[in-house]
Amino acid sequence: MVWLQVSKKTYAFSLLIILALVVCGCSRTTGTSESERTSLKPQLELVCEKSLGNVAQDQIPDVTAQRWSFGLQPTKPVVSPDGKHVLVVGEGKMTLYDTSSGVQKWEKSTYGGIDSYIIGNDRLYLAEKFAYERDKEHGYIICMDIDTGNELWKYDVQADLAPVVEKYKPEEAKFEFSCSLNITTFNDKIYAVGSTAWSVGKDKDKGEVLLCLNRNGKKLWKTESHGYPGLIGMSDMKVINGKLVMGNYSYGEDINGPACVHAFDIKTGKKVWKFDIHNDPELADSKGTNVAVGVVQDKVVAVANFGKIYLLDSDGHKTNEFIAFRPEKYQDTTICTSVFNSGLGFGKDEIIIAPTKSVVKGAGSYYAKAPVEHPDAGSVMVFDLNGSLKWKFRLGGQASSMLVKGKYLLLGTMHNQDTMDYSYCGVYAFDLAQEAKKTELNMEEKNVLDRYIGYYQTDGAIIYDCLGASEDGRVICATTWPTRVGTEKHGEHSLYILRIK
Secondary structure, X not given: OOOOOOOHHHHHHHHHHHHHHHOOOOOOOOOOOHHHHOOOOOOEEEEEEEEOXXXXXXXXXXXXXXXXXXXXXXXXXXXXXXXOEEEEEOOOEEEEEEOOOOOEEEEEEOOOOXXXXXXEOOEEEEEEOOXXXXXXXXXXXXXXXXXXXXXXXXXXXXXXXXXXXXXXXXXXXXXXXXXXXXXXXXXXEEEEEEEEEEEEOOEEEEEEEEEEEOOOOOEEEXXXXXXOOOOOOOOOOEEEOOEEEEEOEXXXXXXXXXXXXXXXXXXXXXXXXXXXXXXXXXXXXXXXXXXXXXXXOOEEEEEEOOOEEEEEOOOOOEEEEEEOOOOEEEOOEEEEOOOOHHHEEEOOOOEEEOOOOOEEOOOOOOOOOOOOOOOOOOEEEEEOOOOOEEEEEEOOOEEEEEEEEOOEEEEEEEOOOOOOOOOOOEEEEEEOOXXXXXXXXXXXXXXXXXXXXXXXXXXXXXXXXXXXXOOOOOEEEEEEEOEEEXXXXXXXXXXXXXXXX
16 A cells, blocks of 8 residues: 655645646636636636525534534535526525526525425425434425425325334334435436434334325325335435335344345335345444445446445346455554445446545544545545446545536535545536546646546535536536534635536
8 A cells, every 4th residue: 555655734735736727717706816716727617606694603513523414404506407597405595596697586495404305397306304313293395396486285204204103113212313305206206215213222223114206296105114224324216127226224234134225116116126235344444334326327336335336237136346445554553434425426337436534443433533544535436337447536625425417527525534624625527528548647647637627616615415516517506514623613604606618
């Protein structure tokens, strides 16, 4: 293993010098001069930057704390497929802006917080935010007209989920979260998973429902589930050949059995197959296994958090597997990294992963300080379906959001979770259609400029899922949220509207 021989501060400074040469040219509305944002290849430019107001002190998380982002309700951008509008969704309100001018079109209440959202044709589907460590009376999926903001219908998933929870949850159990919603759409149908989790001491349990709604919000079928690994964890839901596929989470095979990727008939909700994914003690930093799912060509791609990738056909039969990254030894310590749903992308014929922070194996805490960074942490890696590395790019910060739109790979980044360096917060853009001549992209080499479109540095972290883009990837919107390192505050609450020329 070869570690960088320069200090982290020197590395950060050097990377920013290089970025100043190749990063896209934009002028901020807050007064940054044009000369500070110019580039040899200015393809990514700022349309406007808008302040989204102050954030209450108790809503500014300390990123050194355990599970610092859990329960946080940052403002999120939802970009229309044509790129003409962005809906900025906060805890108290949602506002639609014109992306060419930043002019507001309408503003509505957010019903107490929105977690996930989908825009399809002329409709906007919103799923309410879950309740953290308490019960939730309602959990709505809301359908709205994108042009007017008028509500067309809403469906209360909690009406289906609460009876399942009541059936299995002991009276003495404490809620971990209530009515977490995950939604997707396909052919004018809405598929939703609602989950509620609880614990008794160290024992954890959950109840779930999988629902299918038609375009008018009428329930077509329902499937119930109890216990871990359950229906879904941090995975998206994807449709392939009439099957709805998703991954789940296991706290340990001795506790819950193995995690898996499984498929359900989109017409009936009946489970049609399951593929177990076992924890690999040689690769994993803990006994927990998280599986996220995507679709590339005619393959289901299941990614385990410890870096193992499985390719399955649409009937759940394995066709290939490979390892994307491995633990590294440093003196007497084993340094691991991991990848989760927010750091995954699936292109036309590629699998894209962005591993998170460095983790000390056996430390007992995900946030334990590692003596060195894992060489793949804070990078983005692109593999073909045979498992060959096509190219790798060192980001410096952590990718908190990843989108593959049109021919573009778009990344939103936050601070480096190993060094707490905020120098790398921003938006990166790459052209996936260009061939990389080398696997390790070096920004000092001219050929990289064909694939690397640019980077726009934001004032603060782009938190998980706070990046949106048009279907062709040319209009990009990101929101930043202030965070703290102890008492030191970083960043502002702002909307950035960018475009690829």
